[in-house]
Amino acid sequence: xxxxxxxxxxxxxxxxxxxxxxxxxxxxxxxxxxxxxxxxxxxxxxxxxxxxxxxxxxxxxxxxxxxxxxxxxxxxxxxxxxxxxxxxxxxxxxxxxxxxxxxxxxxxxxxxxxxxxxxxxxxxxxxxxxxxxxxxxxxxxxxxxxxxxxxxxxxxxxxxxxxxxxxxxxxxxxxxxxxxxxxxxxxxxxxxxxxxxxxxxxxxxxxxxxx
Numbered sequence: 001x002x003x004x005x006x007x008x009x010x011x012x013x014x015x016x017x018x019x020x021x022x023x024x025x026x027x028x029x030x031x032x033x034x035x036x037x038x039x040x041x042x043x044x045x046x047x048x049x050x051x052x053x054x055x056x057x058x059x060x061x062x063x064x065x066x067x068x069x070x071x072x073x074x075x076x077x078x079x080x081x082x083x084x085x086x087x088x089x090x091x092x093x094x095x096x097x098x099x100x101x102x103x104x105x106x107x108x109x110x111x112x113x114x115x116x117x118x119x120x121x122x123x124x125x126x127x128x129x130x131x132x133x134x135x136x137x138x139x140x141x142x143x144x145x146x147x148x149x150x151x152x153x154x155x156x157x158x159x160x161x162x163x164x165x166x167x168x169x170x171x172x173x174x175x176x177x178x179x180x181x182x183x184x185x186x187x188x189x190x191x192x193x194x195x196x197x198x199x200x201x202x203x204x205x206x207x208x209x210x211x
Contacts, residue, residue, distance in 0.1 A: 037064045037132060040208075043143075049199055056203070057143065060210035061136065066182050068132050073156045076124035122160075127153040143210075144176045156182075159192070181205040 044058040126133050133154055141148040152174075185192045185205040193202040194211065203211055 037068055038062050039065065039135065039139075045143075049196075049201065054196075054199075054211070057210040058206070059208050060139070061180050061208045063208065065132055065136065066208065069126060069136075069154070069156065070182060072126055072130070072133075073124045073158075076126075076156075077122040077158055078124060122158045124156050125153045126156060140178050144178060146176065178210055180210040181207055183207050 040059045040062050043060055046056045046058070048054055048056055128134050128137070136154060137151045138148055140146075140151050144151075179194075183205065184207045193204050195202045
């Protein structure tokens with residue numbers, strides 16, 4: 001995605017469009033069996049909160065890209081774990097674990113990963129080398145402004161009816177989070193929204209849309 005291709009719409013303040021997504025196509029010569037999968041031509045960005053800055057990005061991924069990633073993930077699903085990062089406190093010469101519960105405890109390891117009650121979904125991680133994973137990570141780099149090497153592997157999540165991820169924050173790990181909905185939420189479905197309680201907003205899933 002070419003940052004220079006972004007333009008503000010005078011009719012809709014806070015709306016932008018990003019063009020040239022096909023420019024992030026990986027080196028296909030390195031993947032002789034790869035069959036071309038279309039990338040989005042235009043991504044529409046709508047800012048829905050100023051501080052912290054939060055955006056909706058429509059058509060961030062095409063249906064073909066989504067189908068490809070889901071097929072790659074299918075044999076790899078495992079019960080999701082909750083990772084908690086170590087928070088260093090030089091003044092007290094101690095380390096703590098900060099997690100979604102907001103509680104801390106003394107630790108001697110860099111982080112912990114456990115299966116807990118706060119997250120009941122399934123997940124898997126898709127890494128490189130892979131042409132579509134590489135393409136998506138480069139696209140994330142373009143919209144966030146972080147170098148591609150600072151973009152982590154794609155974390156895929158699958159929620160069955162009744163599963164959830166309770167209130168949490170990514171601040172211990174990520175200065176910026178980008179997540180993409182891989183399916184729509186039917187109008188008559190209850191629940192399934194992504195809720196941001198501190199700003200009083202809830203986002204309803206829309207296939208291909210990123211937040």
